Amino acid sequence: MSAVAHGIPRHSEARSLIPSSSREEMDTAVEAVSAARSAWAAVSATDRARILGRLQRDFASVAERWVAASAEAKGIPAGSDAVAEEWIAGPYLVQRNIRLLREALEGIARHGAPRIPGPVWTRPDGGVAAGVFPASVWDRLFYAGVTAEIWMEPGVTAEDATRTQAWAYRDPSRRCDVCLVLGAGNVSSIGPMDALYKLFVENRVVVYKAHPVNAYLGPLLAEAFRSLTEIGALRIVYGTAAEGAYLCEHALVDEIHLTGSDKTYESIVFGPGAEGERRKEERRPALTKPVTAELGNISPVIVVPGPWSASDFRYQAANLVSMLTNNAGFNCNAARVILTDAGWPGRQRLMDEVRSLLARVPTRKAYYPGAAARAAQFAAAHPEAERFGPASEGVLPWTLVAGMTARKSADPCYTTEAFCGLFAETALEPSGVADFLPRAVEFCNEVLWGSLNATILIHPRSVEEAARHGTLEQAIADLRYGSVSLNHWAAINYALGVTTWGAYPGHTPDDIQSGTGVVHNTLMFSRPEKSVVRAPFRVRPTPPWFVTNRAATTVAPRLAAFEAGPSPLKALGVIAAASRG
Numbered sequence: 001m002s003a004v005a006h007g008i009p010r011h012s013e014a015r016s017l018i019p020s021s022s023r024e025e026m027d028t029a030v031e032a033v034s035a036a037r038s039a040w041a042a043v044s045a046t047d048r049a050r051i052l053g054r055l056q057r058d059f060a061s062v063a064e065r066w067v068a069a070s071a072e073a074k075g076i077p078a079g080s081d082a083v084a085e086e087w088i089a090g091p092y093l094v095q096r097n098i099r100l101l102r103e104a105l106e107g108i109a110r111h112g113a114p115r116i117p118g119p120v121w122t123r124p125d126g127g128v129a130a131g132v133f134p135a136s137v138w139d140r141l142f143y144a145g146v147t148a149e150i151w152m153e154p155g156v157t158a159e160d161a162t163r164t165q166a167w168a169y170r171d172p173s174r175r176c177d178v179c180l181v182l183g184a185g186n187v188s189s190i191g192p193m194d195a196l197y198k199l200f201v202e203n204r205v206v207v208y209k210a211h212p213v214n215a216y217l218g219p220l221l222a223e224a225f226r227s228l229t230e231i232g233a234l235r236i237v238y239g240t241a242a243e244g245a246y247l248c249e250h251a252l253v254d255e256i257h258l259t260g261s262d263k264t265y266e267s268i269v270f271g272p273g274a275e276g277e278r279r280k281e282e283r284r285p286a287l288t289k290p291v292t293a294e295l296g297n298i299s300p301v302i303v304v305p306g307p308w309s310a311s312d313f314r315y316q317a318a319n320l321v322s323m324l325t326n327n328a329g330f331n332c333n334a335a336r337v338i339l340t341d342a343g344w345p346g347r348q349r350l351m352d353e354v355r356s357l358l359a360r361v362p363t364r365k366a367y368y369p370g371a372a373a374r375a376a377q378f379a380a381a382h383p384e385a386e387r388f389g390p391a392s393e394g395v396l397p398w399t400l401v402a403g404m405t406a407r408k409s410a411d412p413c414y415t416t417e418a419f420c421g422l423f424a425e426t427a428l429e430p431s432g433v434a435d436f437l438p439r440a441v442e443f444c445n446e447v448l449w450g451s452l453n454a455t456i457l458i459h460p461r462s463v464e465e466a467a468r469h470g471t472l473e474q475a476i477a478d479l480r481y482g483s484v485s486l487n488h489w490a491a492i493n494y495a496l497g498v499t500t501w502g503a504y505p506g507h508t509p510d511d512i513q514s515g516t517g518v519v520h521n522t523l524m525f526s527r528p529e530k531s532v533v534r535a536p537f538r539v540r541p542t543p544p545w546f547v548t549n550r551a552a553t554t555v556a557p558r559l560a561a562f563e564a565g566p567s568p569l570k571a572l573g574v575i576a577a578a579s580r581g
Contacts, residue, residue: 025237026207033207034252040203049105055228061224063560066090066188069217074367075365081550082364091557092563093189097189101200112169113162114166117131123477128152133496148499152528153529161527179205179206181198181206184259185212185368187331192221195208201521207253208237213367215238248268255290256289258291294452294502295332297336299454305432326545333489335423338424339444341428341431342430371419374418382401382413385400400422403427417449433466452504453490455486455487458472459537482503483501490533493533496533500530501520501521503516504529542581
């Protein structure tokens with residue numbers, strides 16, 4: 001879920017800005033976590049689980065203030081359905097992540113490794129996969145029919161997959177490094193979850209630099225993270241690109257994790273300006289420290305032709321529109337290119353349903369820096385683009401570029417992440433289910449920029465047809481994306497926590513695209529290739545992130561409260577609210 005840069009916001013949100021940390025303050029923060037390395041490394045799995053239990057309570061205590069601050073900064077009116085987004089993308093996901101980490105640490109304390117809830121098997125192509133979801137009755141209740149598996153890199157055996165779990169806890173002489181985490185400004189759970197991964201999965205101590213766009217959350221995060229700041233394992237600092245650059249070069253910082261754009265990554269690794277460009281061309285990094293990164297993506301949605309009903313069209317239009325409009329379009333997993341079959345009779349019906357719903361979804365404040373300029377660039381390239389909803393100062397319409405051709409591979413819709421409320425539709429030449437999937441996969445792999453996540457929408461009858469030809473499983477295997485999701489928006493891979501989140505392996509610093517390394521991954525696999533989520537074509541009740549769900553503002557805070565302390569009573573409250581959505 002990428003943010004564009006660690007610079008100063010171009011819009012005025014004076015009450016949300018926190019002054020940049022001085023160099024003395026940053027030095028103090030880095031020195032404090034560096035001094036705590038040995039102490040943190042010595043904390044047992046049992047004691048780390050206890051710390052995570054305290055984190056659950058402390059994050060619960062700031063949840064309402066966290067959501068209120070985020071909604072105000074993003075211009076979301078009180079009582080709006082969009083407030084649910086901030087509950088889900090903030091407290092709910094962080095609390096779920098903490099709970100899963102706590103369970104993993106308890107598993108390490110008892111058995112030496114987290115428990116894998118599903119089978120570990122060798123696929124027909126020789127690759128190894130592990131079933132990671134569902135893991136509990138709660139998963140089955142809240143995510144009916146959803147399963148998830150993690151596929152390992154080629155060459156990893158089933159024994160390797162389990163033997164190398166939780167590698168940071170297997171070596172008593174393991175080194176505890178200082179990691180600088182550069183937080184993201186668009187989704188409030190990204191930075192905290194990145195920090196948790198480095199602390200509890202990779203055994204690092206962390207200096208967390210809040211992003212200037214949502215630095216207003218810094219004091220709340222400091223309050224929630226106090227069990228870690230008290231022992232010196234975490235410090236929070238503030239600043240823009242200048243402070244980020246200073247910290248990247250700091251002698252006591254051993255490694256860096258970034259969520260942002262590929263341009264920010266290149267500036268960090270190769271340096272800014274013309275000199276940085278020369279270094280990139282010559283493959284001579286200016287910074288030689290390890291850098292992991294989750295960057296942008298042009299997220300494809302492959303719509304497989306099939307015998308859809310009228311209600312199917314309405315449901316999947318809501319699915320697609322939700323993938324774009326969530327968080328006002330400022331998500332790196334937002335739907336950017338919808339791939340359809342030009343010969344499918346349902347194509348026009350689907351796109352008309354998308355248009356109809358886009359016209360009814362309220363437009364949102366374009367709170368993220370540079371959105372208007374990016375939208376203008378796409379408008380110049382596509383004057384035929386359709387716009388939905390009123391535009392005003394600081395508010396952009398939803399935008400659809402429909403009927404694109406697959407032959408214009410250099411089109412900005414295929415090469416540049418819009419990072420605003422804009423997506424495109426591309427119709428591939430008529431082919432039918434058996435041929436459409438491999439053609440769509442080839443287009444995604446060879447034309448679209450990035451490798452973070454991809455979604456496939458496929459009707460059960462089309463699943464049967466694809467199974468006869470073997471094309472669905474082959475498509476999943478061939479998609480060079482770190483996350484692949486069937487029928488649910490691929491953002492679910494980010495949300496589940498037990499799955500991995502990150503680019504497909506293999507990007508080099510001079511062609512980084514969606515980044516390198518993974519986060520979340522609470523079962524702590526050491527060599528994952530991709531995560532695959534499978535869901536029914538339609539689910540009931542309506543997922544809380546759908547724009548058509550009118551119970552989301554009730555469901556979302558109940559989900560967050562459940563994750564902070566699961567109980568049957570809380571689960572019944574979630575289910576009762578969800579049934580009205």
